[in-house]
Amino acid sequence: MTKPNFIPLTSYREYLPEEMRQRAHSFRADMERRRTVRYFSNRPVPREVIENCLLVAGSAPSGANLQPWHFAVVSDPAIKRQIREMAEKEEYEFYHGRAPQEWLEALAPLGTDEHKPYLETAPYLIVVFAESYGLLPDGRKVKHYYVAESVGIATGMLITAIHHAGLVSLTHTPSPMGFLNQILARPSHERCFLILVVGYPAENAVVPDISKKPLEEIATFW
Ligand code: IYR
Secondary structure: OOOOOOOOOOOOOOOOHHHHHHHHHHHHHHHOOOOEOOOEOOOOOOHHHHHHHHHHHHOOOOHHHOOOEEEEEEOOHHHHHHHHHHHHHHHHHHHHHHOOHHHHHHHHHHOOOOOOOHHHHOOEEEEEEEEOEEEOOOOOEEEOOOHHHHHHHHHHHHHHHHHHHOOEEEEEOOOOOOHHHHHOOOOOOEEEEEEEEEEOEOOOOOOOOOOOOOHHHHOOOO
16 A cells, blocks of 8 residues: 655645735636637647646546546647547437437527537647546556546636636537547547637637526525
8 A cells, every 4th residue: 555645735825815805806707708619710829838728637636636537639630620520420410319309499599500610620629538447557457536527627627727828618529429539549448528629719709698697596605
């Protein structure tokens, strides 16, 4: 059994109460500007920015710190085209039969359909995979815990980092997503969690006129 090894917490910073209030408020204001965008520019994005955002995601807490994620970053136009073709095939099935009426009604305010041009237009697709177990160099398996929670947290931090950098993203979940394992040569113990489409918004990008629930609806204080 590995013994724990502790080091002093030197990275923590306390802010004065007023500064704390100010920071919480201004971060909220900045995050409330974030919108999921479906109209992307093909303007290139420096790879270094994406790498830094991925390292933010990689700093997320995870079950037993096992970091059960893999980020397949796609900028190659041929691979993007393949992903678009396969995703649109699945989405066609979804919108023309597979999706129950109730689901289609829930999606109606977003104006989505089976056409996914952004999968080719955007400079980066970050395909997030969840690993049900890890593999040691000798081939032994390492069980992972709270995989969905961990990958969800990391993805949330990734979305935040992308917004913070001044880019926009779209969480895209073609279903089923098995084709991504094939295209991106990922092993079967990795399951695609979602595709994050990343880039600059198109010049005339529009977003649906929707709102977020107020605090009273999303929180109770005891
Ligand atoms: N995956 C489909 C449908 C879709 C489902 C949900 I839930 C959304 O919030 C948005 C879309 C698509 O990408 O069109």
